[in-house]
Amino acid sequence: MSATPAVSSRPIVVFGPSGTGKSTLLKRLFAEYPTSFGFSVSNTTRNPRAGETHGKDYHFLTRDEFLAAVERKEFIEHAEFSGNMYGTTVQAVKDVADAGKTCILDIDVQGVRSVKDTDLGARFVFVAPPSEEELEARLRGRGTDDEASIKKRLDAAKSELAYGNTEGSCDIKIVNDDIDAAYKKLVDFIFEKN
Numbered sequence: 072m073s074a075t076p077a078v079s080s081r082p083i084v085v086f087g088p089s090g091t092g093k094s095t096l097l098k099r100l101f102a103e104y105p106t107s108f109g110f111s112v113s114n115t116t117r118n119p120r121a122g123e124t125h126g127k128d129y130h131f132l133t134r135d136e137f138l139a140a141v142e143r144k145e146f147i148e149h150a151e152f153s154g155n156m157y158g159t160t161v162q163a164v165k166d167v168a169d170a171g172k173t174c175i176l177d178i179d180v181q182g183v184r185s186v187k188d189t190d191l192g193a194r195f196v197f198v199a200p201p202s203e204e205e206l207e208a209r210l211r212g213r214g215t216d217d218e219a220s221i222k223k224r225l226d227a228a229k230s231e232l233a234y235g236n237t238e239g240s241c242d243i244k245i246v247n248d249d250i251d252a253a254y255k256k257l258v259d260f261i262f263e264k265n
């Protein structure tokens with residue numbers, strides 16, 4: 072068995088259209104290196120559910136606290152879903168590095184732009200589909216979205232692809248054609264083997 076490579080404090084931002092395979096790649100990464108990586112703890116204004124712990128599952132904030140943190144520009148990204156606010160702060164990402172892990176951020180293009188405006192020193196991975204046809208096939212094959220949601224995701228994919236293909240948007244573009252090859256590229260990039 073090979074030794075686990077040294078952990079970097081620089082966050083890794085993974086972005087790309089919905090259905091391109093980000094979760095699939097990250098699941099494999101976390102399974103292979105269970106102690107090296109972490110996700111940041113999100114903030115939310117929704118009420119805790121049974122068994123959820125403040126600071127572990129979420130940082131639970133009142134709406135006023137949340138809005139004050141937005142005002143202080145503490146958020147990388149935030150959004151409202153069914154009446155509750157959710158978001159990721161710069162501090163939450165730094166907390167992961169302070170715990171000795173590399174923070175992985177799986178975010179959209181707006182979030183990517185926002186991370187670039189911080190002092191996090193992140194590295195950026197654009198996960199691209201082999202083609203738009205294959206992306207559509209994967210979204211359908213996943214079986215988690217209805218027709219309207221698939222249309223919405225494919226629409227959003229166009230601007231995600233355009234951004235990812237822009238010079239300087241990422242440090243590496245990984246075309247997720249063959250999953251094993253794509254995963255190897257991801258690992259080599261993360262551990263700076265190339």
Ligand SMILES: Nc1ncnc2c1ncn2[C@@H]1O[C@H](COP(=O)(O)OP(=O)(O)OP(=O)(O)O)[C@@H](O)[C@H]1O
Pocket residue numbers: 087088089090091092093094095096209210212213247248249250251253
């Ligand atoms: N290289 C690959 N070849 C074929 N199918 C793949 C490949 N990678 C992922 N898939 C499949 O494509 C579908 C979408 O993958 P996944 O859910 O990981 O995408 P995602 O980018 O995380 O999407 P979202 O942003 O919506 O969370 C899944 O059914 C997954 O099993």
